[in-house]
Amino acid sequence: xxxxxxxxxxxxxxxxxxxxxxxxxxxxxxxxxxxxxxxxxxxxxxxxxxxxxxxxxxxxxxxxxxxxxxxxxxxxxxxxxxxxxxxxxxxxxxxxxxxxxxxxxxxxxxxxxxxxxxxxxxxxxxxxxxxxxxxxxxxxxxxxxxxxxxxxxxxxxxxxxxxxxxxxxxxxxxxxxxxxxxxxxxxxxxxxxxxxxxxxxxxxxxxxxxxxxxxxxxxxxxxxxxxxxxxxxxxxxxxxxxxxxxxxxxxxxxxxxxxxxxxxxxxxxxxxxxxxxxxxxxxxxxxxxxxxxxxxxxxxxxxxxxxxxxxxxxxxxxxxxxxxxxxxxxxxxxxxxxxxxxxxxxxxxxxxxxxxxxxxxxxxxxxxxxxxxxxxxxxxxxxxxxxxxxxxxxxxxxxxxxxxxxxxxxxxxxxxxxxxxxxxxxxxxxxxxxxxxxxxxxxxxxxxxxxxxxxxxxxxxxxxxxxxxxxxxxxxxxxxxxxxxxxxxxxxxxxxxxxxxxxxxxxxxxxxxxxxxxxxxxxxxxxxxxxxxxxxxxxxxxxxxxxxxxxxxxxxxxxxxxxxxxxxxxxxxxxxxxxxxxxxxxxx
Numbered sequence: 303x304x305x306x307x308x309x310x311x312x313x314x315x316x317x318x319x320x321x322x323x324x325x326x327x328x329x330x331x332x333x334x335x336x337x338x339x340x341x342x343x344x345x346x347x348x349x350x351x352x353x354x355x356x357x358x359x360x361x362x363x364x365x366x367x368x369x370x371x372x373x374x375x376x377x378x379x380x381x382x383x384x385x386x387x388x389x390x391x392x393x394x395x396x397x398x399x400x401x402x403x404x405x406x407x408x409x410x411x412x413x414x415x416x417x418x419x420x421x422x423x424x425x426x427x428x429x430x431x432x433x434x435x436x437x438x439x440x441x442x443x444x445x446x447x448x449x450x451x452x453x454x455x456x457x458x459x460x461x462x463x464x465x466x467x468x469x470x471x472x473x474x475x476x477x478x479x480x481x482x483x484x485x486x487x488x489x490x491x492x493x494x495x496x497x498x499x500x501x502x503x504x505x506x507x508x509x510x511x512x513x514x515x516x517x518x519x520x521x522x523x524x525x526x527x528x529x530x531x532x533x534x535x536x537x538x539x540x541x542x543x544x545x546x547x548x549x550x551x552x553x554x555x556x557x558x559x560x561x562x563x564x565x566x567x568x569x570x571x572x573x574x575x576x577x578x579x580x581x582x583x584x585x586x587x588x589x590x591x592x593x594x595x596x597x598x599x600x601x602x603x604x605x606x607x608x609x610x611x612x613x614x615x616x617x618x619x620x621x622x623x624x625x626x627x628x629x630x631x632x633x634x635x636x637x638x639x640x641x642x643x644x645x646x647x648x649x650x651x652x653x654x655x656x657x658x659x660x661x662x663x664x665x666x667x668x669x670x671x672x673x674x675x676x677x678x679x680x681x682x683x684x685x686x687x688x689x690x691x692x693x694x695x696x697x698x699x700x701x702x703x704x705x706x707x708x709x710x711x712x713x714x715x716x717x718x719x720x721x722x723x724x725x726x727x728x729x730x731x732x733x734x735x736x737x738x739x740x741x742x743x744x745x746x747x748x749x750x751x752x753x754x755x756x757x758x759x760x761x762x763x764x765x766x767x768x769x770x771x772x773x774x775x776x777x778x779x780x781x782x783x784x785x786x787x788x789x790x791x792x793x794x795x796x797x798x799x800x801x802x803x804x805x806x807x808x809x810x811x812x813x814x815x816x817x818x819x820x821x822x823x824x825x826x827x828x829x830x831x832x833x834x835x836x837x838x839x840x841x842x843x844x845x846x847x848x849x850x851x852x853x854x855x856x857x858x859x860x861x862x863x864x865x866x867x868x869x870x871x872x873x874x875x876x877x878x879x880x881x882x883x884x885x886x887x888x889x890x
Contacts, residue, residue: 303400303401303404303408303409303410303817305408305815305817305818305821306389306397306811306814306815306818307330307331307332307341307818309373309397310330310341310373310387310389311328311329311330313368313371313373314328314330314343314345314364314368314385314387315328317364317367317368317371318345318364320367321360321363321364321366321367322363323345323349323353323360323363323364324349324352327343327345327346327348327349328343328345329343329344329345330342330343330387331343331344332815333386333387338380338386339376339378339386339387339388340387340388340389340811341386341387341388341389342384342385342386342387343364343384343385343387344383344384344385345360345364345385346358346360346361346364346379346383346384346385347382347383347384350383356382356383357382357383358379358381358382358383360383361379361380361383361384361385362379364379364385365377365378365379365385368385368387372390372392372393373389373390373393374387374388374389374390374393375388375389375390375391376388389811391800391801391802391807392800394800394801394807394810394811394814395798395799395800395801395810397810397814398798398810398813398814398866398867398870399797399798401813401814401816401870402798402866402869402870406451407816407817407870407873407874407877408814408816408817409451409452409816409817409820409821410817410821411452411453412452412453412454412824415453415454415455416454416455416643416644416645417454417455417457417641417642417643417644417645418449418454418455418456418457418643418644418645418646418647419456419457419458419459419637419641419643419645419646419647420442420445420446420449420456420457420458420459420646420647420649421442421459421461421633421646421647421648421649421650422438422439422441422442422443422446422458422459422460422461422648422649422650423435423438423439423442423458423459423460423461423462423559423564423566424438424460424461424462424463424650425460425462425463425555426462426463426464426466426468427462427463427464427468427547427548427551427552427555427571428468428469428472428505428506428508428509428547428551429468429506429509430506430554430702430703430704431555431558431559431702431703431704432700432701432702432703433685433693433700433701433702433703433706433756434685434692434700435703436562436685436703436706436741436745437651437682437683437685437745437750438649438650438651438682439559439562439564440562440564440741440742440745440746440883441649441680441682441745441746441750441829442458442564442647442649443458443562443563443564443565443883444742444746444829444832444881444882444883445647445649445680445827445829446458447880447881447882447883448820448823448824448827448829448832448881449824451820451824451877451881452820452821452824457567457568457641457643458565458566458567458568459566459567459568459570460555460566460568460569460570460571461570461571461572461633462552462569462570462571462572463571463572464544464547464548464551464571464572464573465534465571465572465573465576465629466530466572467526467527467530468509468513469529469530469533469544469547470525470526470527470528470529470530470531470533471509471512471513471516471526471529472505472508472509472512472543472547473526473529473530473533473540473543473544474512474522474525474526474529475508475509475511475512475515476499476500476508476543477529479508480499483499484539485499485539485540485542485543486539487539488539490539494539494542498546498547498549498550499543499546500546500550501550502550502551502553502554505547505550505551512526534576544573552569558703558704561704561707561738562703562707562738562883563738563742563883563884563885564883570633572629572633574636575629575632575633575635575636576632578632578635578636578639579624579628579629579632582631582632582635582670583599583617583618583628585668586599586601586617586668587599589668591667591668592617595614596620597620598616598617598618598619598620599616599617599618600614600615600616600617601614601615601617601664601667601668602614603615603659603660603663603664603667605663612656612659612660612663613656613660614660615627615631615660615661615663615664616628617631626657627657627660627661627664630657630658630661631661631664631665631670634646634661634665634670634671635670638670638671638672638675642672643675644674644675644676645675645676645677645678646671646675646676646677646678647678647680647827648677648678648679648680649680649682650679650680650681650682651681651682651684652681652682652683652751653681654681655679655681658677658679659679662677662679665677678827680750680827681750681751682750682751683748683750683751683752683753683754684753685745685753685754685756686753686754686755686756687755687756688755688757690755693756706741707737707738707741709758710737710738710740710741710758710761710762711733711734711737712733713737713758713762714732714733714736714737714740714762714770715729715730715733717762717764718732718733718736718890721764721890722890731887732887732889732890735773735884735885735886735887736769736770736773736887736890737762738884739769739770739772739773739879739884739885739886740761740762740768740769740770741761741769742769742882742883742884743761743768743769743772743833743882743884744756744757744760744761744768744769746829746830746832746833746882746883747767747830747833747834747837748830749828749830750827750828750829750830767833767837769884770890771837771840772836772837772840772875772879773879773886773887773890774890775840775843775844775875776872776875776876776879776886777886777887777888777889777890778844778847779843779868779871779872779875780872780886780888780889781889782847782852782853782865782868783865783868783869783872785853786853786861786865796859796862796863796865796866797859797862797863797866798810798863798866798867798870799859799860799863802860803849803850805842805845805846805849805850806846806850806864806867808842808845808846809839809842809843809846809867809871810867812838812839812842813839813867813870813871813874815835816835816874816877816878819831819832819835820832820881823881829881829882832878832881832882833882835878836874836875836878836879839871839874839875840875843868843871850864852864852865852868
């Protein structure tokens with residue numbers, strides 16, 4: 303289904319052509335002055351130099367042809383050369399009825415579907431998720447859903463940190479506490495226990511304890527580094543402990559991500575790509591891409607056009623150890639071998655941009671990925687507290703994700719209990735749904751690359767540009783539709799009639815932008831554009847609701863038309879919030 307702007311542009315382009323002008327001048331956009339018209343074309347200004355005519359003369363020529371066109375109720379040439387367009391109510395109603403009958407509400411799938419990998423999540427195992435993991439999960443999940451909605455095949459990978467120094471720290475601390483465990487007995491040849499020697503709570507306490515101790519005791523640090531080396535080189539007991547760490551951590555991570563309504567198709571980590579590293583390193587050496595620099599193995603990635611220094615991509619440290627550059631490149635090797643994506647999107651902290659510039663250039667230069675593979679860095683800003691600094695607990699520590707979700711849920715629970723009489727069980731269920739919407743919408747309504755202030759009071763408000771406000775609007779529409787369905791005068795297949803009031807027409811035109819907004823959000827990987835759209839749509843609907851007698855309308859055909867329009871509005875809002883990663887309750 304064509305976008306409204308495309309239909310208008312096609313009609314205006316034909317008029318430009320008939321008037322003797324280039325049809326490419328007929329670019330149409332939403333009016334900057336909605337008090338004067340709904341759409342505008344500024345092409346006459348651009349054509350003035352080419353045709354050596356005053357722009358108003360070109361505009362008048364085009365308007366003369368458009369006048370009387372059934373698409374428009376008003377067409378006007380305004381100095382210095384604007385073409386103002388107001389759509390005919392009949393056209394708007396026709397468009398709404400087409401949208402209503404379309405399964406995807408007017409959104410066309412991509413004509414060139416791609417296989418896209420999204421690398422998001424990135425937590426380290428054995429550590430609790432904290433607010434620093436929130437943005438990657440929320441933004442990545444939304445982009446995944448948007449791309450899938452547009453017809454692309456999308457694979458989401460959590461990319462766990464599961465192979466580094468933190469593993470050596472945990473092994474060392476565990477041996478210090480429980481040296482009798484069979485994992486530390488070199489002579490032990492039997493089967494290791496199936497039950498882990500720690501719970502998730504104990505594991506999350508072990509790591510920070512070990513990390514803090516290692517910073518103060520060099521001998522302990524050396525032990526941890528040695529344990530890391532032995533693990534990575536196949537020590538039987540340490541590998542068994544590692545498998546326990548992975549099992550316990552991943553089970554907890556899955557639970558926490560489920561609470562965020564975030565899902566990953568792949569639960570891979572750095573450990574999965576270790577087998578690819580030796581061959582990759584060998585090839586980079588043999589083919590002359592890698593060379594030694596102060597003992598380290600590097601690949602030069604600087605380009606002539608660079609205006610700032612881009613350091614080489616380090617493949618191995620001087621001691622032969624791999625680092626993030628190595629594992630990220632090896633991950634691309636594995637993805638090329640097993641998945642062959644057309645595009646890989648990395649949803650990570652924007653402060654990592656230099657690292658990914660190095661990795662992307664190295665991958666392209668050395669042929670790790672095919673030339674046509676698009677590697678995208680989607681860097682997000684910091685989630686800050688009201689003081690402008692990274693969000694912390696009231697005590698000043700890093701806030702665990704579980705605690706944040708719990709606090710938001712409790713805040714919503716109190717507000718729901720204050721607003722209406724509901725059972726404790728129902729209030730809890732609604733609070734979970736609305737609390738998640740508050741967090742996700744509060745994050746996604748900001749452009750991903752920008753820092754933003756996480757304001758609990760504002761995000762949980764039922765007024766203003768917030769998730770709860772959007773959900774309240776959807777619940778209001780559901781309530782009206784339910785009342786209509788239970789009435790005796792319902793029409794099974796209502797037709798949307800031409801609008802009879804400015805606010806009704808505005809609601810139709812706003813809902814009609816759905817396909818354009820989704821296509822743009824997909825192309826630009828920009829969930830914030832969906833947020834801006836549904837906030838506008840919710841505002842317009844609520845004005846329509848207050849200015850229009852919907853269920854008390856005496857004309858049954860008109861009432862049925864209102865109901866059909868509400869059905870489209872609800873459908874658009876519900877698809878949008880699903881793309882943002884949350885849902886609406888039945889009542890609030």
